[in-house]
Amino acid sequence: MSTPSEPGHDQPESGHDRSEPDLSAIIGERRQLINLAYRLLGSLTEAEDAVQETYTRWYAMSPQQQEAIASPGAWLTTVASRICLDVLGSARARRERYVGTWIPEPLPDRAEWISGRAGGGRAESADPADRITLDESVNMAFLVVLESMTPAERVAFILHDVFRYPFAEVAEIIGRTPAACRQLASSGRRRIRAAPTPAAPAAGQAGLVRHFKEAWESRDIEALVGLLDPDATMTADGGGLVGTVLRPVEGCQTIAQYLIHIADIAPGLTLLERTVNGRPGLVAQHTGVPVTVAAFDITRGRISRIWAVRNPEKLRAWTASGQI
Numbered sequence: 001m002s003t004p005s006e007p008g009h010d011q012p013e014s015g016h017d018r019s020e021p022d023l024s025a026i027i028g029e030r031r032q033l034i035n036l037a038y039r040l041l042g043s044l045t046e047a048e049d050a051v052q053e054t055y056t057r058w059y060a061m062s063p064q065q066q067e068a069i070a071s072p073g074a075w076l077t078t079v080a081s082r083i084c085l086d087v088l089g090s091a092r093a094r095r096e097r098y099v100g101t102w103i104p105e106p107l108p109d110r111a112e113w114i115s116g117r118a119g120g121g122r123a124e125s126a127d128p129a130d131r132i133t134l135d136e137s138v139n140m141a142f143l144v145v146l147e148s149m150t151p152a153e154r155v156a157f158i159l160h161d162v163f164r165y166p167f168a169e170v171a172e173i174i175g176r177t178p179a180a181c182r183q184l185a186s187s188g189r190r191r192i193r194a195a196p197t198p199a200a201p202a203a204g205q206a207g208l209v210r211h212f213k214e215a216w217e218s219r220d221i222e223a224l225v226g227l228l229d230p231d232a233t234m235t236a237d238g239g240g241l242v243g244t245v246l247r248p249v250e251g252c253q254t255i256a257q258y259l260i261h262i263a264d265i266a267p268g269l270t271l272l273e274r275t276v277n278g279r280p281g282l283v284a285q286h287t288g289v290p291v292t293v294a295a296f297d298i299t300r301g302r303i304s305r306i307w308a309v310r311n312p313e314k315l316r317a318w319t320a321s322g323q324i
Contacts, residue, residue: 009074021266026076028074029072029073029077030055032077033051033054034079036077036080036081036158036159036163037050037080037084038079039137039158039162039290040084040085040102040154041087041088041091041141042168045105045313045314050083053083054076054079054080055076057075057079058079061062066235074169077173078150078173080271081155081173081270082174085151088151088154089151089153092151094173098239098240098244099238099240100237100239100240100244100245100246101235101248102237103147103148103235103236104140104144105145105276105317106281106318107276107277107278107317108275108317109274109275110275110278129259129263136278136285137158138280139278139295140276140277140279140297141142141191141195141196144307145192145195146188147210149187149188153187153191154188155170155172155174156176156184156185157185157214159174160185161185161188161189167182167185180290191290193202196297196304198300199246204275205279208278208302209273209281209282209303210280210298212224215227216259217271221256221257224256224259224260225252226255227303229252229299229300230252231304232252232302232306233305234249234250234307234308235248235249235256235306235307235308236249236308236309237302237307237309237310237311238310239311239314240250241311241312242310244308244310255306257283267283268286269282270285271284272284276293279295279296281293281294281296282294282296289319290315291310291315292308292309292318293309294306294307294308295307295309
């Protein structure tokens with residue numbers, strides 16, 4: 001498991017006057033930092049905040065202090081990682097008080113994601129520096145497993161296994177020995193390997209999700225049951241801000257009945273096929289506004305897990321332009 005991201009960066013030598021290209025290089029680190037922070041936190045909103053804080057600390061330094069840093073990219077990565085580690089520590093306590101189940105924030109496809117947060121209904125053009133690199137390390141099943149890791153495990157695992165930082169650098173970032181970081185990453189790796197892994201390629205999943213959409217729209221309960229694994233689980237996240245089930249719905253028959261119930265009590269929903277965290281998913285719109293984003297996991301040719309995110313605070317990337 002890897003990404004195109006690498007720990008090494010071409011950076012200006014220290015001791016030279018900072019020029020416009022050097023500033024561009026600093027700003028150019030933002031995509032790498034957002035990629036890292038999202039995987040560490042499972043929240044685009046929190047990732048943006050962490051990266052913003054990182055840059056605030058950079059610009060708070062004097063020019064002399066900045067010039068004394070041999071590798072600004074490494075400095076930014078270290079600071080962002082430490083901020084994320086602190087956020088993860090406090091997030092565990094916050095999520096214990098969360099209403100219902102906390103699900104990672106879903107991401108649109110790179111081509112569909114509107115850069116920046118929703119504000120005043122103003123749409124902004126997508127900035128390539130702001131886009132998350134969507135690969136296997138941001139699919140929903142992977143992110144859910146990451147939530148089971150301790151903060152230190154998650155940081156060590158992501159930095160080493162996903163971003164390929166050597167353990168010596170990981171140790172410097174999180175303040176532990178290389179041997180301890182190796183153990184942390186190994187523990188995280190075992191959690192990943194123990195979790196069910198998607199068996200269907202994206203193309204196969206797209207067809208299954210399409211049939212699921214059609215069965216839901218036609219209220220065909222038998223078709224829905226046939227598309228679901230007998231032991232399927234559906235988890236919803238409303239965050240206490242919108243109505244939804246607080247506990248997972250289990251079993252294909254129960255899930256199908258629940259979906260038909262939703263279709264009956266919420267007329268006017270429009271279902272759209274969209275890429276969710278790099279895999280085929282669905283978006284439910286009401287009067288043109290996304291109200292639910294659903295991610296799927298496939299096992300043995302059937303849908304085994306559904307994650308339905310309804311918390312409006314987690315749908316900002318989907319609603320920034322008012323529609324997808």
